[in-house]
Amino acid sequence: MTSLQEAFTKARIQWDKLQDSKVPIFFVGAATCGRAAGASEMLERLRGYIKAKSVDALVIEVGCLGLCYLEPLVIVHKPGAPRVCYGNVGPDEIIAILENHVLGNDPCAQWALGKVTAGELEGIGDFNEHPMLRRQVRRILRNCGLIDPENSYHYLARDGYRGFLKALEIGPGKTLEEVKASGLRGRGGAGFPTWRKWQFCRNAPGETKYLICNADEGDPGAFMNRSLIEGDPHAVLEGVLIAGFTLGASQGYIYCRAEYPLAIHRLELAIGQMRELGLLGENIQASGFSFDLTIKKGAGAFVCGEETALIASIEGGRGMPRPRPPFPAESGLWGKPTVIQNVESLGNLPLILNNGAKWYAQYGSESSKGTKTFALAGKVERTGLVEVPLGITLKDVIYDIGGGIPSDKVLKAVQTGGPSGGCIPAEKMDLTVDYESLTEAGSIMGSGGMIVLDEDNCMVDIAKYFLSFTQEESCGKCPPCRVGTRAMLSILERISAGEGEMADLDKLETIAQTVKDGSLCGLGQTAPNPVLTTLRYFRKEYEDHIEKCRCPAFVCSQMISYHIDRDRCTGCGACARICPVKAISGEAKKPHVIDQHVCIHCGACLSTCPDVYAAVYRRSGELTRYEARREKRDKTN
Amino acid sequence: MKLTIDRKAVTAKKDETVLQCALRHDISIPHLCTHSHLSPFGACRLCVVEIEDMPGYPTSCTTPAAEAMVVRTDTAALQNLRRNILALMMLEHPSACLICGRRDLCEEYRPVAEKAGRTTGCHTCNNKNVCEVRTLAEELGFCDLPIPPSYHHRPVDRSNPFIDRDLNLCILCGRCVRICKHQHGTATIDFVDRSSKTHISQAFDRSLLDAGCRFCGSCVDVCPTGTLADRYAKWYPKPDTITKSTCIFCEQACALKLEANKGELVTARAVNEDIPICVLGRFAIPEFLNSTDRLRMPYVRVGKVLRETQWKEALKTTAAKLKEFIGDGFMLVCDTTSTLEDRFVFKKFTRKVMKSKNYIEIEPNYRGISLSSLPKGTKAVLLTGKFVPSSQLNGLELLIVQDCFGTNVSQRADVVLPAAIFAEVNGTILDGSGQKRPLHKACDPPGQAKAEWWIISKLAQAMGAKGFAYRSAGAISKELGISKAKLWVKRDQAPEAAQDLERRRTFFRGHRICEKVFALRELPIRDSSVPSRAVSKRTDGFQILEKYEIAPNVHEIVIQAPNVAKKAQPGQFVIVMVDEKSERVPFTLCDWDAEKGTITLIVLEVGQSSRKLVLLEAGDRIDHMVGPLGIPLEIKQYGTVVLTGGCYGIGAILRIAAALREAGNHVIVIVEGRSHYKHYYKEKLETVCDELIQTTIDGSLGIRGHAVDVVGQKLKDGEKIDCVVAVGCLFMMMLTTRETKPYGVKTLVALNPIMLDGTGMCGACRVTVDKEMKFACVDGPFFDAHLVDWDELRDRRVAYSAEEIHLVGRTESVAPYPGHGDNCRCLR
The missing domain is CATH 3.30.70.20 (Alpha-Beta Plaits)
Structure with a gap:
């Protein structure tokens, strides 16, 4: 244990030094989202300037702070002044900030979003009071954008791996109790109580057990898992360790889509660092617990997010679901008891262990505890990755955090849960965000997609969009999903082309119900949700398309x-x-x-x-x- | 375990699923992807049930039976769900015939299957007699498709020996993939692509052969649809007898299930479906035994020629000749593929009748070749196979060949006696381990071929010997003291040849098996001694300018033929010979352009000749064509004319409609197709008629029903119709006739009987019209429909169906496929 303890000490010293750094530091948000917004060019310019002018300054690439609409984001540390976060920082702006703020006396308040650390700076408020952050409770994302994800000492200094050590200390039984007490439910979408899945697996006969981290994030527009891995990979890996330890697993897999090269790179780095720290391999920290980790790259099939398809894919087969029972917890990977957890569920575990179940459960509703990250997108002023306590109302998320609908347009609906979810109409904005109420409204929590729709969104078109996605991604095994989604899509296409009949709506409902009841896996069973919810809440819009041949949102081009x-x-x-x-x-x-x-x-x-x-x-x-x-x-x- | 299924208390065995338990208790649950040899897959979703305390509708094939479970299998909700699921499945499977009310009549009037093209309905499907989808559809009362179905338009994959694959019929139950994995450990085939593009294929779309397929045929056996078919057997009618016997192609002696139709062997399969058999056992036996090279009659040499004769004569002559060679100058050579009974008689005959010690029994080597040279001093020989090269036969005074095939050895014989072998006889053989295995007669020998023991016994009797009065092989077994032999069913491993194609036998009694079973030549270890025939590119004949498949099986072919184009008139036809050895087939002139000198034919791919034609591409030439033939339709002012067309008739009525309209008629065109994708030429037809009505059986386009339904409705509504002209299949024309007859409306039909020369010489196209014999080629093709003897026409059309079935098997295996160059053997 000595080497880990030494590492803790060194990490503390390094971190403290970083806080009081005597040289300026630029923390540049350079996760995939930041890079897409131009962080790479900005970094190049910044580094070029520093080199050319021999400025004594550090540049650290960090993960995402979640304020996507303000990307690229930079936090600037100027010795003797509070750290300031700037938004929309392009190559020109970063040089201006360097010249005027770091080397001069103008804090560039016009681009500043707020102070990240204590202290006074004229014209700049607190970053935590930023409207997008004020209502958020950032727990899983606590390190994202603040630490160097490629430096394990940063994670260690921020209580890293303390949760795992706690688990080792109290043993697997009590760890399970703790997770049970926390009320943690799977963050992948279905919300199955985590402890119960673990219990099944622990009780399943057999020595060899596997843990799989499902990082096959496939919903269009969803990037919660990617952001977490890119911003704080060790948090996920610590969760993997805790889960593996509790289950008595000997091998873990991280199933990550190959379209996430940066996330995979950071995971590989972090796994290497874990080995150096003695957190992987035989007899970890002299606890008798042996565990190893392998990254398995997926080819990007949406269906591989489904547990049994994911297992088939790891086994080298075609990513195709199989019926349950047997459940993976009894017979999963290579026929052994296997638990599959979503990235975010695992990211929660260190927090639960480190701070206790009670602390964790202080947020949340009756049945849904803790916080949840959402990729807030669509017709909303402030888009980005947000973390909110479960039980918050949709209205709060959209208006308080998201800043409402731009251009004085009218909110029409919120789509949650990606292609498996549904549309919740504007009049239901008082709905609380938790597993049960979203399901009751016809949608699902899902992995965290939240798309805000306004009056310019046609609901037929929205249903068509999501259905065309699931249709394309159906593995083709069972007819309800393979043919049913295509049948529904062709009816929707007919309606949006102005060739629909009123009988089509009944047909749609019949097929949707058949697909829901008859499909083999979750993909098919939830695929009709976008159709069913839009039909349920926006039937009139469908009727407008069919009877009056008009698209009230002016989207369906043929009309x-x-x-x-x-x-x-x-x-x-x-x-x-x-x-x-x-x-x-x-x-x-x-x-x-x-x-x-x-x-x-x-x-x-x-x-x-x-x-x-x-x-x-x-x-x-x-x-x-x-x-x-x-x-x-x-x-x- | 005790549980309740449909209020019935039942007991489940350990590890049984709900479906297995229910079926064992005679409770039927519809199911499709499940197969008794395969583990549950849960893909088809038809076996859904309701189980108390379980959410949703679990599939009974995957749910283990459990104590105190309460299962419902027959609620209205379940039936409804199953019907809806089947309806979705049927959107990707040609399903119009499943919901057609006239199916039985159609099958009666179209007893010959369309053999070469893609299957777009039940009547053209090789699987219709045993179709599980069809049975299910009937059980569930499926009658409606929610949206128009889609047809994948995939070409039929004929690129592999023995197996045809029409993925347009596939419902993706996955049985083939699973049985392949089950039988061989790894699957040669798997699901490829996703969503509605999902299909079964090999990795990187290689051929089955390149992907390592061993052609055990298990996938064909488990396919519930007509997707996978045994190329040779697929067009035979349903077998009427199934006999279990033993394979004698090698000493593995696999147990076989031999299926025959009217005494003709159709298919051979493994008795134990769990263990695959080799390609010879599964695919080669029927084609080998039914080969046209089989000896059917005895022959006796008269001077320089072998003359066909009857048994009595042959035996008498042979006996007389043999009497001169009694003693050691006589030799009988046989091999161990003859039954123990046969060999007992052979030996007894050699020793007792011929008083010779030269009875030679050879063991076939591992390839099946057993060559021997004759010892010196031999004057007379009786061979039961081609054991000796013909060059070694010089100096013999008497050669008797008792064989199954004619060869260059039998050509030199003094007497040739046709032998029945294998599945045609009863008897006992020994397998490699020395165990006795039974042969049971499963089919009739060709012509007058007889069991070998019979031939030799009769010969002995003809020579006056006693002790050869056997009445059956069983009597000999008794004398031999052979106790009942047992089939080797319970083997635990596949025979070598089933695991590795290269281990298969290549000879049987000195006959190259691949000379009788063409497709074997495509397998590894090609036989280099078989010469390949070069394909020459023709420069004469008629050039094809354009060719498109405008609907599944319907090809539009534009041919350069200035002289035909100059003289063509509506309703006439041409007779085409694709190559020098092809049939002469009539095709209606669909369109022509005298200026450009081109004609357009609509060719429906139905049999071997039309298949040959559609295999040609633009730029290729057809050998021979004559036309225009037939009497053109009388174009005059009728008033209102209704033209109905189906299949090729949709195109064939194009110029007729145009001419009638030009003559001042009000022209109504009604065209029919099973589904929307069977329709074509809408734009062209619209320009030549006053009213165009399209009908489909599944309602996916236009009016639901047949063209005749529209005609009937119009007549019923009292619309004035002066003349009806129907062009299409026999069934469609006959239906139209029935409909118009009560109203007395003049009805003309373009008859399409079998036609050969097209000029009134051969009489093949004979039809009876108004009790008078007419030739469709010179008196027709148009006749007054109400006077036609339809039943005679129907019966005459199927006259050569057996021959066609034989031919199609051969045509298809020589069909070229992409990647094959000019020197490819499959172009032979």
């Missing part, structure tokens, strides 16, 4: 016709020039006309018509929609 207002059009000819099918004609400086027989509804004319004229308007059924005339193009757009 929209484009027209030019004679009074507004000045005959500038911009639309005629861009029209790909030459459907627009007219003399110069005279109002133009769109030939409806030729038009392919692409909308190029609408987006080309200068805002000052806004002469192109749309019709869908008897609905007409004009664009607002503006003197100048709004910069934010």
